[in-house]
Amino acid sequence: MRYRRLGKTALKVSELCLGTMNFGPRTPEKESHEILDQAVELGINFIDTANQYGGHLGVGATETILGKWLSAKSGRRDNLVLATKVYEPMSSDINDRGLSARHIQKACDASLKRLQVDHIDLYQFHHIDRKAPPEEIWQATDRLIAQGKITYVGSSNFPGWKIAQMNEKAAVRNRLGLISEQSLYNLIERRAELEVIPAALEYGLSVISWSPLAGGLLSLDSGEDGGRRRSDAIRTAREARQDQLTRFSQVCAEIGEAPSAVALAWTLHQAGIAATIIGPSNKEQLTSIAHVPDIVLNADILLKIDTIFPPCGSAPEAYAW
Structure with a gap:
């Protein structure tokens, strides 16, 4: 395993970040724990989750599964960089969502309880909250840092302008600000190259790519284990991109690697990327991309891949002079 600095910090994370969204809804607890064991054996030290994950089991279920694994062995937590998120609705309560200072504090305490830990290494805003002033958000995270409940703050699904705004406001407060942005980024969805990645590079954030396989479209996974609807959606998308995917498969065959492995490796070759999130639903999938x-x-x-999946470039050059 290889490791990279996370943003402007001295913290180092594995290039593969274990995403846990499947834990519970698609992967039973026992097998989820086995995947976590295997990930640690492979040298993965970066684990990402969110307080809302749980699917039909209910919000918080994934954090609970992860918490049981973390607490099962003394010292296990110490060697890991643990990341979770806040923003999504956690109940029908109108205030149990978003990025108000009240909700951030309450959600963090609830995550700590479910995860059975005393601190979260990377606390990420899952989406922007246009109604929450940056000053309110930073006030809440300053308190959590002072309380020792979180160490670093990151964003997810933020546009470039919001990354800039949040870090400018943090600078006024003499704070570190956002250190990472978890963004949708893969060969098919490259719009992060327009403004998100340039903003991240300018402000010293690392990018953590989510859905690097475009929901299975760039892998050999049929999507059948995710349900009929997902399988049908992937099949339809593949038919629409048949020529692209065929050419991509030929390039992968040229270097003797599976499309899924090449798609993941491609993200790690891009500027600003610290880690790419993998979401194996079983041990075999994890082994195949280790x-x-x-x-x-x-x-x-890389040039051949860019020819198949053209880059977006950077703004404003991509759409203006």
């Missing part, structure tokens, strides 16, 4: 950090895509291969 070697991704060791894959080197040379300039010729």
Whole structure:
């Protein structure tokens, strides 16, 4: 496993970040724990979750499963960089959502309880809350940091302008600000290159890519284990991009790697990326991509991939002079 600095901090995280969204809704607790054991054995030290994850089991279920694993072995928590998120509705209560100072404090305490830990390494805003002033948000996180409940703050699904605004406000307060942005980024969805990644680079954030396989579209996964609707959606999307995906498969065959492995490795070759999130639903899937950090895509291969999946460029050059 290889490790990279997370943003402007001295903290180092594994290039593969274990996403846990499948834990509970798709992967039973016992198998989820086995995947976590295997991830640690492979050298993965970065685990990402969210307070809302749980699907049909209910919000918080995934954090609870993760918490049981963390507490099962003394010292297990100490070697991990643990990340979770806040924003999504946690109940029908009108105030049990968003980024109000009240909700941030309450949600953090609830996550700590479910995770059975005394602190969260990376506390991420799951989405922007246009009604919450940056000053209110930073006030809440300053308090949590002072209380020792969180160490760093990151964002997820933020546009470039919001990354800039939040970090400018943090600078006025002499605070570190956002250190990472977890963004949708893969070969098919490259719009983060327009403004999100440039903003992250300018303000010293690392980008953590989520859905690097475009929901399974860039892998050999049929999506059938995710339900008929997901399988049908992937099949339809593949039919629409048949030529692209065929050409991509040919490039992958040229270097002797599976499309899923190459798609993941590609994200790690892009500027500003600290880690890419993998979301295996079983141990076999994790084993098949464990070697991704060791894959080197040379300039010729990267150019071929860019020809198949054209880059977006940077703003405003991508759409103005």
